[in-house]
Amino acid sequence: MVVQVEFNYNSLTPLERAKVSDTKDIIPFSRAYSTNLEEEYICTALKSGKTSGNGPYLARAESLLNEIHKSSKVMLTTSGTHALEMCALLTEFGENDEFILPSFTFSSTANAFLLFGGKPVFVDIRKDTLCIDEQLIEETITERTKAIVAVHYAGVACEMSTINDIAKRHGLFVIEDNAHGLFASYNGQTLGTIGDLSALSFHDTKNITCGEGGALILNNETYYHRAEILREKGTNRNSFLRGEIDKYSWVDIGSSYIPSEINAAYLLAQLERRFEIQSRRHAIWSAYHVHLTDWARSNDIRLPIVPPQCDHPAHMYYMIMPSQQAREAFMAFMKERRIQTAFHYQSLASSKKGRAINPSNKQCAVSDQMSDCLVRLPLHLHVSDDDLSYIIDCILQFSTRNVCA
Ligand SMILES: Cc1ncc(COP(=O)(O)O)c(C=O)c1O
Structure with a gap:
């Protein structure tokens, strides 16, 4: 499902963009929603x-x-x-x-x-x-x-x-x-x-x-x-x-x-109210997925994979960046534009408590990589269509090439 793009950040001049960034309310990574x-x-x-x-x-x-x-x-x-x-x-x-x-x-x-x-x-x-x-x-x-x-x-x-x-x-x-x-x-x-x-x-x-x-x-x-x-x-x-x-x-x-x-x-x-909540969450998830696919491919970024036997609940939209530096640069880039993003779990096997309990546990390399490289985008019912277009447009301005070079 593709959202209507009413706000085109791309068409703004750099000066106008700076203004938008300054005046726009912060888009939180997460915010609880309530119906009436x-x-x-x-x-x-x-x-x-x-x-x-x-x-x-x-x-x-x-x-x-x-x-x-x-x-x-x-x-x-x-x-x-x-x-x-x-x-x-x-x-x-x-x-x-x-x-x-x-x-x-x-x-x-x-x-x-x-x-x-x-x-x-x-x-x-x-x-x-x-x-x-x-x-x-x-x-x-x-x-x-x-x-x-x-x-x-x-x-x-x-x-x-x-x-x-x-x-x-x-x-x-x-x-x-x-x-x-x-x-x-x-x-x-x-x-x-x-x-x-x-x-x-x-x-x-x-x-x-x-x-x-x-x-x-x-x-x-x-x-x-x-x-x-x-x-x-x-x-x-x-x-x-x-x-x-x-x-x-x-x-x-x-x-x-x-x-x-x-x-x-x-x-x-x-x-x-689950149907209204789920339908909006799926719209946001799909908008990210559709609009970010080409950009992700050209920036060596991995988007979520949902195997055909799985129906997902649009709980989370994450991206796997090519390196920890790329993730930090991306999060800082989004923060400058007043958009909060978040990383996720720190691998338990490598954590202080995990190592204390089970020092002989094998290293979990993929988990460690996800701790360093995964970033999550705002996905909640306070993300308006305008916010969504703005978030997507901002993401499309980011390139991992400068970071990885
Ligand atoms: C995978 C997983 N298990 C369990 C929990 C704990 O749930 P709760 O915060 O409701 O105690 C969380 C919390 O987010 C979680 O991500």
């Missing part, structure tokens, strides 16, 4: 006098997410990180149980399991999708390996057929870290419904947000009952609320992973 529904739902929740977890907004938001995830059961949580922690609890991670994860991911993918004694084993990523390289997984499996945590980077799926096959042969859990991939699919199957368990994030950088929030997706009924208990501080409160028992008590370990009605109300409004 969030305020209404949040006010209703406030006025109800019942703002803790397990209220009607939580039930409605979960029911909508259940529809999206079809046969799976969705439980809202206080964050994506906490949904991952619940995965670690449900799979009973213990001292020295190993889990395999990509090096190019957020700290939460590792911390959630590490907290319960798990030991991360980092694997490098594929050059095309930047997801875990499934060909490198098997050689890292030991008798202590318990799970593979697959991160769908930018909502583009990992090679899940191969990953599930490896897991089946070695008796491992598959956990999908689907923080980026709500609405995306792999071979027609919704992401989050392919592994045993999965986690979504509703942090305010995500397509659908409630400030801070997440969801746990359970693809196996055997987890349902315990997951309810873990989320409610280790009590059987949910059974009590359903009238199955006459009082509730402490029955297991657990924590406080249930979001308030305020967050659930915010989330429900966003979910109900």
Whole structure:
């Protein structure tokens, strides 16, 4: 989809361009969007006098997410990180149980399991999708390996057929870290419904947000009952609320992973407006992709690759620059024009904590390269058509040739 280009930066003289740069408001890399529904739902929740977890907004938001995830059961949580922690609890991670994860991911993918004694084993990523390289997984499996945590980077799926096959042969859990991939699919199957368990994030950088929030997706009924208990501080409160028992008590370990009605109300409004949100995000993503293709080729820059078996959710638009200097020069060039861009993860295997835990972990060269060379462009609903034309026009003025020379 191509956006209408109403503002032609190219036609301006250098003096006019300087003026535009000086007067234009900064275009932020990320800014949470709200429709006119969030305020209404949040006010209703406030006025109800019942703002803790397990209220009607939580039930409605979960029911909508259940529809999206079809046969799976969705439980809202206080964050994506906490949904991952619940995965670690449900799979009973213990001292020295190993889990395999990509090096190019957020700290939460590792911390959630590490907290319960798990030991991360980092694997490098594929050059095309930047997801875990499934060909490198098997050689890292030991008798202590318990799970593979697959991160769908930018909502583009990992090679899940191969990953599930490896897991089946070695008796491992598959956990999908689907923080980026709500609405995306792999071979027609919704992401989050392919592994045993999965986690979504509703942090305010995500397509659908409630400030801070997440969801746990359970693809196996055997987890349902315990997951309810873990989320409610280790009590059987949910059974009590359903009238199955006459009082509730402490029955297991657990924590406080249930979001308030305020967050659930915010989330429900966003979910109900998902079509408008997603359609605009796809328009922006496609505009970048269409207008930057030739320029990228002639500047030795790599744009995102979406394999045919994957439907992506327009979560992120990134570019891989030919060198770290080129990336720094590009970000400075955009900043001068009042456009914020952002790099992404610092490879976990090379991080201070990653090296301390696992000094013998092989170097993850592709992850290291992405830490140095990847840059992300503004992609949110406050990017107007004018902003978009301006961003694209500015990018087209940039050349890597001067930097690389
Ligand atoms: C891949 C990945 N996993 C997990 C998380 C954690 O999600 P949250 O911020 O909702 O805790 C993030 C956060 O952006 C992420 O990028």
